[in-house]
Amino acid sequence: MMLVLTASMAISAPISVVDGSGHRVELQQPARRVVALAPDIVENLYAVGSGDRIVGRVSYSDYPDAARSIPLVGDYQRFNTETILSLRPDLVIAWFEGNPQAQLRTLEGFGLKVVRLSSKRIQSIPDNLRLLGQLTGNDAQAQVQASAFEARLRALKPEAGAVPTxxxxxxxxxxxxxxxxxxxxxxxxxxxxxxxxxxxxxxxxxxxxxxxxxxxxxxxxxxxxxxxxxxxxxxxxxxxxxxxxxxxxxxxxxxxxxxxxxxxxxxxxxxxxxxxxxxxxxx
Structure with a gap:
């Protein structure tokens, strides 16, 4: 009985993250219904094993092929708030540098949790994979993907030589x-x-x-x-x-x-x- 109770507590443990905008976002449990507001976010959710959590996407979110069947909520610059609300997401994942902040604040005004991901640096890619795994409860697969990315990146570094323009x-x-x-x-x-x-x-x-x-x-x-x-x-x-x-x-x-x-x-x-x-x- 104690083992079951302990496992249940672990599963429902709150999740607290600091996103790409520097804001702390807390979830009571891993997200089950996610709206992703950039094509790379959709792709990365699939990469960490959480593609089945996506209930809404923006246009050009076309990889992997399974993503094409997810309902559209607009594009990354202009998305439909009513459509997003109708999907009853427990998390909206946004592109910090690309999505309009005013619209994101509107979603937050309706009580939705919004996590903003920054993608200006190469290291942000494995960092975001780990963050998405944490948010959706797929930490282990996310860690595998992130570590594989970092290992391959190190292997790609070319030898020093002439510096062409x-x-x-x-x-x-x-x-x-x-x-x-x-x-x-x-x-x-x-x-x-x-x-x-x-x-x-x-x-x-x-x-x-x-x-x-x-x-x-x-x-x-x-x-x-x-x-x-x-x-x-x-x-x-x-x-x-x-x-x-x-x-x-x-x-x-x-x-x-x-x-x-x-x-x-x-x-x-x-x-x-x-x-x-x-x-x-x-x-």
């Missing part, structure tokens, strides 16, 4: 890139390249064509999200070392833009591009 084209029109105050910006440094716009205060600064020509990147990296033809548009600027060396690389956007375990696939491709350019610079 890498221009990351986040978007085409307007021409957007990333600063070091962004997940991709950190990945550029991790792979041993220099981000010429790393010191910009915005996470996704707009730059001019003239500014890119002035920094003379050794390689230009973009994604399939930008669409076809971006490489051909750069090829007319033969003054660029990246163009002369044929160093225009396209990555899969979901792998390099989403802070999930798959992000390391994107980092690996990015590091391979940097290593390739180092070899080309020797010729």
């Amino acid at each position: 890498l221009f990351y084209q986040l978007w085409d029109n307007p021409l957007l890139t990333v600063s070091d105050d962004a997940l991709i910006g950190e990945a550029i440094g991790f792979c041993g390249a220099r981000n010429p716009f790393g010191d910009r205060p915005e996470a996704a600064p707009q730059v001019s064509l003239e500014a890119v020509l002035a920094v003379a990147p050794d390689l230009i990296v973009s994604t399939d999200e930008v669409g076809g033809g971006w490489q051909e548009r750069w090829e007319s600027w033969s003054v660029l070392p990246a163009v002369r060396n044929g160093a225009l690389y396209s990555l899969h956007a979901d792998l390099i833009h989403r802070p999930t375990p798959r992000f390391l696939d994107g980092v690996q491709a990015l590091c391979e591009a940097v290593v390739d350019v180092r070899q080309r610079m020797k010729r």
Whole structure:
């Protein structure tokens, strides 16, 4: 009888976490009905074994395939409060840097628990996996996933060498890139390249064509999200070392833009591009 009582108390022990915004959030028990307000949050919940807890998602939450059948509540910038309330969630998990804070406060005003996750650093990925496991009672699987991520990240670190200048084209029109105050910006440094716009205060600064020509990147990296033809548009600027060396690389956007375990696939491709350019610079 005492053993049963002890187990019951352990299962119902309150959960207290400090989220990515620095706020403490407490749950009386692991969340069973979760609304996830970013595609990476959905993916990470599945990764820690809690995909079956998700009752609402935002658009583009399409991985794994099972996520596509979860009811939509809007997109990450504008979600429907009434729809979320109708799903009776015991937890809403939000993207601190992306979801509108006013709408999140509205949800809290209706009595919903809201946890905000930050995803600006590579280390935030395993940290968030552990946090999601804690919130949903799947600590063990979350720990396995987080530790595997950290081990693979260490293994991906390339050897030191020449430091090429890498221009990351986040978007085409307007021409957007990333600063070091962004997940991709950190990945550029991790792979041993220099981000010429790393010191910009915005996470996704707009730059001019003239500014890119002035920094003379050794390689230009973009994604399939930008669409076809971006490489051909750069090829007319033969003054660029990246163009002369044929160093225009396209990555899969979901792998390099989403802070999930798959992000390391994107980092690996990015590091391979940097290593390739180092070899080309020797010729």
